[in-house]
Amino acid sequence: MRHLMNPLDFTVGELERLFDLANDIEHNMPRYAHACAGKKLATCFYEPSTRTRLSFEAAMLNLGGSVLGFADADSSSASKGESVADTIRIVSCYADICAMRHPKEGAPLVAAEKSRIPVINAGDGGHQHPTQTLTDMLTIRTLRGRLDHLTIGLCGDLKFGRTVHSLINALSRYEGMRFIFISPDELRIPDYITEMLREKQIPYEEVIRLEDKMPELDILYMTRVQKERFFNEEDYIRLKDFYILNRKKMKLAPADMLVLHPLPRVNEISVDVDDDPRAVYFQQAQFGVYVRMALILTLLDIHVD
Ligand code: NCD
Numbered sequence: 383m384r385h386l387m388n389p390l391d392f393t394v395g396e397l398e399r400l401f402d403l404a405n406d407i408e409h410n411m412p413r414y415a416h417a418c419a420g421k422k423l424a425t426c427f428y429e430p431s432t433r434t435r436l437s438f439e440a441a442m443l444n445l446g447g448s449v450l451g452f453a454d455a456d457s458s459s460a461s462k463g464e465s466v467a468d469t470i471r472i473v474s475c476y477a478d479i480c481a482m483r484h485p486k487e488g489a490p491l492v493a494a495e496k497s498r499i500p501v502i503n504a505g506d507g508g509h510q511h512p513t514q515t516l517t518d519m520l521t522i523r524t525l526r527g528r529l530d531h532l533t534i535g536l537c538g539d540l541k542f543g544r545t546v547h548s549l550i551n552a553l554s555r556y557e558g559m560r561f562i563f564i565s566p567d568e569l570r571i572p573d574y575i576t577e578m579l580r581e582k583q584i585p586y587e588e589v590i591r592l593e594d595k596m597p598e599l600d601i602l603y604m605t606r607v608q609k610e611r612f613f614n615e616e617d618y619i620r621l622k623d624f625y626i627l628n629r630k631k632m633k634l635a636p637a638d639m640l641v642l643h644p645l646p647r648v649n650e651i652s653v654d655v656d657d658d659p660r661a662v663y664f665q666q667a668q669f670g671v672y673v674r675m676a677l678i679l680t681l682l683d684i685h686v687d
Contacts, residue, residue, distance in 0.1 A: 384681055385494040385501045389512045389519075389552035396680075397552075401520050404669070404676040411444065417679060417686050418447030424477035425451035426469065426493075427504070428460060428484045429610075433645060433667055434504050434513065438481045441674035450477060467496045474498035479682060481513075485610075500681040508542040508611050514644050515548040516677065517670035522601060524669065525640060525662060531558030533598055537625055538564075538605035538650055540571040542612075545644040546605060550575055554584055561586040562595050566624050568617065569607070592625055596634035602627075604643040604650050604663075628652040635660065642666055 385391070392400065407414055423442040425435050431453070439449045452458040459469065466484065470493040473480050480497065482490045483504040490503040505511040523529050534553065536546050540563055550571075553559050561579065563571045563586060570588065579586050589595055596602070604627055612618040626649055627641070643651060643663040655661050679686070 383498075383500055385497070385503075386512050386677065386681065387491050387494060387501075387503045388510050389515045389548055390555075391512070394555055397516075397519070400516065400673070400676050400680055401523050403679065404520050404672040405524060407675050408669075408672045414445055414675065414679075414686055416446040417684055418442060418445035418682070421445075421447040421479070421682060421684075422477040423447060423449045423451075423678065424473045424480040425449060425453070425504075426458070426473060426480055426482045427451065427453050428455040428458070428482075428489070429505065430454070431483055431504070433670060434483065434511075435481075437667070437670045438502075438504065438513075438674050440671050441678055444671065445675055445678060447478075447678075466490075466493050469493070470497045470501065479678060502677065502681070505544055508544050508547075508608065510548045510551075511544040511644075512548055512552075513670070513674060513677065514545045515552045516673045517666060518545070518549050518603070518642055518644070519552060520669045520673045521642060521662060521666040522640065525665070526600065526638075529553065530556040532556075532600045533560045533562065534601040534603060535562040535564055535592075535595055535599040536571075536603045536605070537592055537627075539569045539607045539621075540565045540605070541569045542608035543605045546603070547572070547575060549603065550579075554579065554582055559584055562599065563588045564590070564592050564595060564625070566590060566621055568621060569624075592627070593631060593634055596631060596639075597636065599635065599639050602635065602639060602641045604641060604647075606643075606646060606648050606650060623649050625650050626652055627655055629654045629658070632658055632660065
């Protein structure tokens with residue numbers, strides 16, 4: 383039995399197969415419509431979510447399976463003091479696979495250790511968000527044609543943004559990558575990530591101004607300042623509008639640069655960018671359904687010929 387806690391749980395070869403499957407699903411949806419008949423997905427979400435939870439549910443429904451679960455800790459027995467380990471033992475009796483989001487780093491891993499069904503980390507605190515990373519990678523691979531030899535700018539909250547941490551981890555295995563970290567000083571990328579890049583001799587730069595680096599980027603990955611992980615509201619208010627990508631700044635970018643964002647967006651991308659063909663963040667959310675369908679099939683070891 384396999385779980386997904388971190389994008390590195392899959393080898394590069396396994397990821398290639400997963401993305402090929404996701405591309406096939408996109409073009410042949412009816413063939414997969416009954417692949418998970420009789421199977422159930424549990425979504426155990428202890429933290430707010432729109433896309434991740436609904437795209438998991440849509441993925442399972444598209445596969446002909448069914449879904450159950452809870453969308454906030456208050457409506458689960460966590461509010462009575464039940465541990466994640468006990469909850470997953472129970473969920474293992476009711477479902478065939480579980481997607482879990484939790485504000486505490488490592489909680490889905492604790493669940494996986496006690497689980498009788500595959501557990502997918504759907505975001506754990508400021509740590510990892512592997513299925514968002516699969517979504518981001520499928521988007522880049524499909525729209526840009528490759529996952530190597532890319533200059534990727536990550537902008538915004540690089541300290542608390544789990545999608546950023548997972549994506550860098552995953553892309554660090556491809557050749558010719560170059561990372562540009564664009565953030566205010568207070569929201570810098572954690573040291574453990576820059577240490578990992580130095581060890582692997584992967585080039586990176588840390589800068590504050592977005593405009594200066596725009597002309598060099600193949601991909602610009604924008605992120606929201608993670609309000610819920612701040613200890614103090616004043617800092618959040620001071621930093622929340624530090625970056626606002628608008629049409630004027632997009633003029634500095636290459637004609638084929640792609641703008642990704644895991645969403646939700648707050649103010650960091652002005653709505654006047656939405657019509658730019660390089661803005662692919664809504665398409666990205668659609669890719670999230672295909673890749674989660676591919677992931678559910680893979681973890682349940684279901685093959686469709
Ligand atoms: C992200 C998350 O939850 O980490 N959202 C998502 O899953 N698409 C990013 C965010 O909340 O800013």
